[in-house]
Amino acid sequence: MRIRAILCAAVLAIAPVFATTPASGQSTAGPVRIAELGAARLPARVALPLAAGVVPADPIGQPDFQEPLSKPHLYQSVPLSALLGTAGGVLGFGLGFVLLNCSDEGRDCASGPDNAEYLAGATGLALGAATGAHFGGLRRDSKGHYGLTLLGAAVGTLPLVFVNKEGDVSAAALVSLAAAPAGAALVDHLARRPRR
Numbered sequence: 075m076r077i078r079a080i081l082c083a084a085v086l087a088i089a090p091v092f093a094t095t096p097a098s099g100q101s102t103a104g105p106v107r108i109a110e111l112g113a114a115r116l117p118a119r120v121a122l123p124l125a126a127g128v129v130p131a132d133p134i135g136q137p138d139f140q141e142p143l144s145k146p147h148l149y150q151s152v153p154l155s156a157l158l159g160t161a162g163g164v165l166g167f168g169l170g171f172v173l174l175n176c177s178d179e180g181r182d183c184a185s186g187p188d189n190a191e192y193l194a195g196a197t198g199l200a201l202g203a204a205t206g207a208h209f210g211g212l213r214r215d216s217k218g219h220y221g222l223t224l225l226g227a228a229v230g231t232l233p234l235v236f237v238n239k240e241g242d243v244s245a246a247a248l249v250s251l252a253a254a255p256a257g258a259a260l261v262d263h264l265a266r267r268p269r270r
Contacts, residue, residue, distance in 0.1 A: 162202020
């Protein structure tokens, strides 16, 4: 390990000497020349068409600039998101009433926490809206990010989750029914990645 450190220090000490020495001093025969390149008479400066706004072809095989990914058609993803979101919300409420044995008149649930039917409905609404926006937004070359789309739909269901359950919840339910598909479709529209 110590020998390696000594060799690295020696190389670092010699490197500035080679950098400041001209080419004629580095070779005994003077500057190194290649005959084929001298005979080619290449121009000293090559003008690139960047000023005209044209990107030149890459001569060394690096990837070209990637074209932007195609966006989904909102007239397909929004209705499918709203349809599956509504179906998921109704199914979630139904499962909350049946499986968790929640009371329609009160807050109590026999097999779960209080007002669990609203959480089950919001979960079904978010899953349905995200699934509809994701599958409705699939394109030939791009797709949305399902996790982010689900997060956008879950943000849309927050009025239904945090509303006061004692009174009328129809306004919060209507807001969530509109906001969850809109949030899912918006996030699916913005967060695109290549489809493989």
